[in-house]
Structure formats: C-alpha cells, structure tokens
Amino acid sequence: IQPASSYNDDLRLAHVLADSVDDQTMSRFKAQDLHIETKPDLTPVTDADKAAEEAIRGQLSRSRPRDAVLGEEFGSTGHGSRRWIIDPIDGTKNFVRGVPVWATLIALVDEGEPVVGVVSAPALGKRWWAAKGMGAYMGRSLAAATRLRVSNVSSLSDASLSYSSLGGWKERGNLDEFLGLTEDVWRTRAFGDFWSYCMVAEGSVDIACEPELNLYDMAALVPIVVEAGGRFTSLEGEDGPFGGNALATNSILHSEVLRRLNPNLDDLL
Numbered sequence: 373i374q375p376a377s378s379y380n381d382d383l384r385l386a387h388v389l390a391d392s393v394d395d396q397t398m399s400r401f402k403a404q405d406l407h408i409e410t411k412p413d414l415t416p417v418t419d420a421d422k423a424a425e426e427a428i429r430g431q432l433s434r435s436r437p438r439d440a441v442l443g444e445e446f447g448s449t450g451h452g453s454r455r456w457i458i459d460p461i462d463g464t465k466n467f468v469r470g471v472p473v474w475a476t477l478i479a480l481v482d483e484g485e486p487v488v489g490v491v492s493a494p495a496l497g498k499r500w501w502a503a504k505g506m507g508a509y510m511g512r513s514l515a516a517a518t519r520l521r522v523s524n525v526s527s528l529s530d531a532s533l534s535y536s537s538l539g540g541w542k543e544r545g546n547l548d549e550f551l552g553l554t555e556d557v558w559r560t561r562a563f564g565d566f567w568s569y570c571m572v573a574e575g576s577v578d579i580a581c582e583p584e585l586n587l588y589d590m591a592a593l594v595p596i597v598v599e600a601g602g603r604f605t606s607l608e609g610e611d612g613p614f615g616g617n618a619l620a621t622n623s624i625l626h627s628e629v630l631r632r633l634n635p636n637l638d639d640l641l
C-alpha cells in the first residue's frame with residue numbers, strides 16, 4: 373500500500389493514458405510500414421510518435437479540460453498553473469532501429485514543479501512512476517509495484533555514470549571536465565534517454581547527466597528520481613525551472629559532480 377498523495381487522481385489518470393498508448397506504440401514497433409520523417413532539426417519522427425501524442429491529448433481534453441498541455445510533436449496548448457508534459461516516444465532513434473529502449477513519458481507540472489511522472493517502456497516490459505509525497509515505484513500497475521530507492525554510493529571511484537550522447541558538452545564548453553569525470557568514476561555507460569534516470573531511481577546507476585534536454589525529455593523523470601531519494605537539478609545546480617540540461621544523482625554525489633562539471637562554481641555562488 374502506497375502513502376497517499378494529493379496527486380493520486382492525476383497519477384491514476386497518467387497510468388490510464390500510458391495503458392491506452394502502450395498497445396498502440398507496440399503495434400508499430402518494428403512494423404514494416406513504419407512511416408519515418410526527418411524533422412527540421414534532422415532528428416526522426418514516426419507515425420507512432422504522432423499517434424501516441426494525439427491519443428494522449430484527446431483523453432486529456434476530455435478528462436482535464438482546464439489543464440494546459442505541452443507535447444514534443446504538437447507543441448503547447450492552454451494556460452494555467454497545471455500543465456501535462458508529454459514525450460510520446462522518448463528514444464525515437466532506438467524505436468526506428470528496433471532497439472527496445474524507448475518509452476512514453478507523461479508528467480504533470482503544477483506551479484512549475486513536476487509532481488507526477490509515469491515512464492512506460494512496453495518493449496522492455498517496464499514502467500516507472502511517482503507522485504509527490506508518495507515515493508517512486510516500478511511495476512505495471514498501482515497495485516503491483518516495487519518501491520524504488522537510490523544507491524548509497526558515496527565516492528566517485530565506486531560510482532556508475534550514464535549519459536545519452538557526447539554531443540553538447542563541447543558547445544557547453546566543458547567537454548574536458550565531462551571526460552575527466554568519466555575517467556574517475558568506476559564505470560561509464562551510455563544507456564541513454566529516460567533509462568539512465570530511471571536507473572538512478574532504481575539504484576543501479578549513481579549519476580545521469582545531459583547537456584541538451586528539453587522539458588518534455590525530463591519532466592516525468594524529476595519526480596521519479598526525487599521521490600526515490602535522489603536529486604535532480606540543472607548542470608549548474610538549479611532546482612528548476614527545468615529545461616536545457618539535467619543532472620540526476622543519488623543525492624550523496626551531487627555537489628561533488630556539480631563541482632567537477634563547473635570548476636568555477638564557488639565563484640558563481
């Protein structure tokens with residue numbers, strides 16, 4: 373039995389939304405007739421990305437007509453303090469190549485704070501979720517769930533770090549600091565996308581970071597990491613508003629990683 377959250381009903385709805393698109397996206401995964409387009413930023417988008425976002429938007433307009441919505445493929449609608457944030461398929465490059473590491477990300481942000489997050493990865497048979505004050509869990513439903521807890525690794529030499537791609541560190545001006553960090557941790561992996569952050573919540577990875585991320589890439593991940601006992605900030609250590617880049621850790625390692633990635637942090641504070 374999970375502790376109650378004032379966002380229980382919203383969490384329940386997020387699960388219903390995820391349930392309703394899982395079968396749809398799975399039916400398009402590895403489909404011979406998958407339609408792939410290239411967006412202006414030269415990244416791929418498929419009919420499955422668009423159909424999933426449309427289906428979620430349709431249900432939200434019926435169930436939460438007053439709430440605003442932001443989705444990767446169809447942009448922003450509505451105003452107000454409550455906003456649903458959708459990444460219909462996170463990991464589209466995996467999806468188009470038949471790699472099962474992709475997920476539908478659904479979040480509710482209230483007054484700028486991500487308070488509900490559901491990450492549903494049907495090709496992996498996994499779902500991670502959290503609501504503010506309730507803890508973070510893994511499992512296909514509210515009833516059958518395992519509580520998540522970050523690791524207690526306390527030194528970089530024992531830590532596992534996961535990221536998505538090397539692009540962006542150079543533009544941010546600290547590729548050398550990032551590469552130095554990867555040399556000093558116990559191991560580095562590029563699990564990528566949502567998966568690095570969900571593994572921080574599970575305690576299997578201790579540090580996940582990314583120099584280029586949008587709000588819809590991370591909104592659902594924030595409550596999952598935080599409710600599991602981790603910290604989620606920008607690469608400069610800000611707790612929000614989220615967008616741009618991300619650092620998630622088991623909390624213990626957070627300030628040390630911030631200092632490693634920002635040698636001038638003391639001057640900035």
Ligand code: IPD
Nearest residue numbers: 461462463464465536565584589
């Ligand atoms: C991408 C993933 C990836 C990140 C890219 C995103 P998409 O999202 O989140 O990890 O490095 O910047 O665009 O396009 O697969 O939803």
Ligand code: CA
Nearest residue numbers: 459462463589
């Ligand atoms: Ca994404």
Ligand code: CA
Nearest residue numbers: 444459461462
């Ligand atoms: Ca996407």
Ligand code: CA
Nearest residue numbers: 415416444464
């Ligand atoms: Ca995309």
